[in-house]
Amino acid sequence: MAAEPIPGRDTATLPFAFFIGDFNAGKSTLINALLRDEVLKTERRESHALPTFVCRGESHAPQFSALPRDYKTAHRKSLSQFQGLRNDETNTDGYLALHALTPANPFSRMVLVDTAGMSSDSASPPPEFSDTRHAMMVVVTDIEYWSSKHNLDLIAEYHEAFGGALMVVANKADHLNANEIKQVAGKAATRMEEYGIAPAPRFFALSARLESLRYAGDDEYRRRTKPAVRAWCDAAFDAFRLALYEFEAAALTGPSSPELDVFKHRLAQTVVPAAEPSHEV
Ligand SMILES: Nc1nc2c(ncn2[C@@H]2O[C@H](COP(=O)(O)OP(=O)(O)O)[C@@H](O)[C@H]2O)c(=O)[nH]1
Numbered sequence: 484m485a486a487e488p489i490p491g492r493d494t495a496t497l498p499f500a501f502f503i504g505d506f507n508a509g510k511s512t513l514i515n516a517l518l519r520d521e522v523l524k525t526e527r528r529e530s531h532a533l534p535t536f537v538c539r540g541e542s543h544a545p546q547f548s549a550l551p552r553d554y555k556t557a558h559r560k561s562l563s564q565f566q567g568l569r570n571d572e573t574n575t576d577g578y579l580a581l582h583a584l585t586p587a588n589p590f591s592r593m594v595l596v597d598t599a600g601m602s603s604d605s606a607s608p609p610p611e612f613s614d615t616r617h618a619m620m621v622v623v624t625d626i627e628y629w630s631s632k633h634n635l636d637l638i639a640e641y642h643e644a645f646g647g648a649l650m651v652v653a654n655k656a657d658h659l660n661a662n663e664i665k666q667v668a669g670k671a672a673t674r675m676e677e678y679g680i681a682p683a684p685r686f687f688a689l690s691a692r693l694e695s696l697r698y699a700g701d702d703e704y705r706r707r708t709k710p711a712v713r714a715w716c717d718a719a720f721d722a723f724r725l726a727l728y729e730f731e732a733a734a735l736t737g738p739s740s741p742e743l744d745v746f747k748h749r750l751a752q753t754v755v756p757a758a759e760p761s762h763e764v
């Protein structure tokens with residue numbers, strides 16, 4: 484069967500936002516909320532998910548593909564294949580990563596990367612990221628244990644490696660009351676600086692879940708959430724989204740615009756395969 488080419492982008496010109504953190508922290512839910520689309524599968528248990536790269540596609544329909552071990556042309560997948568592929572016995576082809584091109588993506592160029600399966604066992608940045616110069620790191624934590632030693636060590640490592648290109652998300656703020664959220668957010672910078680993470684990265688206490696339901700009309704879960712919590716979380720999510728747009732804009736247009744041709748992460752470079760025919764679909 485002659486396969487159509489997989490529409491692509493030249494990844495050499497794209498900035499990346501890597502979402503890092505333990506499984507179940509809400510990375511996939513957060514990315515879906517940013518996209519306002521249920522692209523990534525979310526689940527409560529450890530999922531052995533593959534690293535997943537999402538960016539805007541030019542085609543009117545979303546396109547999904549999987550990167551084979553030889554880093555050659557990605558194999559096109561359906562949405563259900565894409566959402567069903569796990570890094571377990573179902574991954575018989577040994578795929579390294581998944582790609583999604585979504586037409587309604589609100590980020591014009593930035594690639595959102597769900598690093599599931601890359602970071603859950605280890606507090607160190609995966610070595611493939613070490614020459615990443617055009618990447619924003621988003622450490623995603625559960626607000627109830629964001630300041631655990633494990634998380635602070637993770638933040639400290641990324642802070643050292645990526646400096647200002649780092650943000651911390653304390654997710655699931657809907658589990659706390661408004662005063663508790665304010666307290667956590669008010670003390671976050673001091674807590675990090677006392678730990679030696681200085682200057683403290685930006686910190687957002689928010690709820691990916693509340694955000695994902697925000698435009699769903701009259702939603703039961705949002706209605707049950709206290710108005711003060713909802714208001715806080717909505718505002719924090721807006722601020723977080725804006726911070727990502729600012730990073731994207733700076734990466735693409737700023738006077739100190741990074742050299743966008745030096746991104747060397749192998750998985751990322753092949754994120755969006757060039758428009759060449761795929762023979763194995
Ligand atoms: N209450 C609440 N649950 C959340 C929130 N974000 C994610 N979850 C839930 O946490 C679980 C793990 O989320 P997921 O996005 O799959 O986490 P990941 O493993 O980091 O990708 C799922 O059951 C989500 O529905 C949130 O803001 N509030």
Ligand SMILES: [Mg+2]
Pocket residue numbers: 507510511512524525526530532597599
């Ligand atoms: Mg996930």
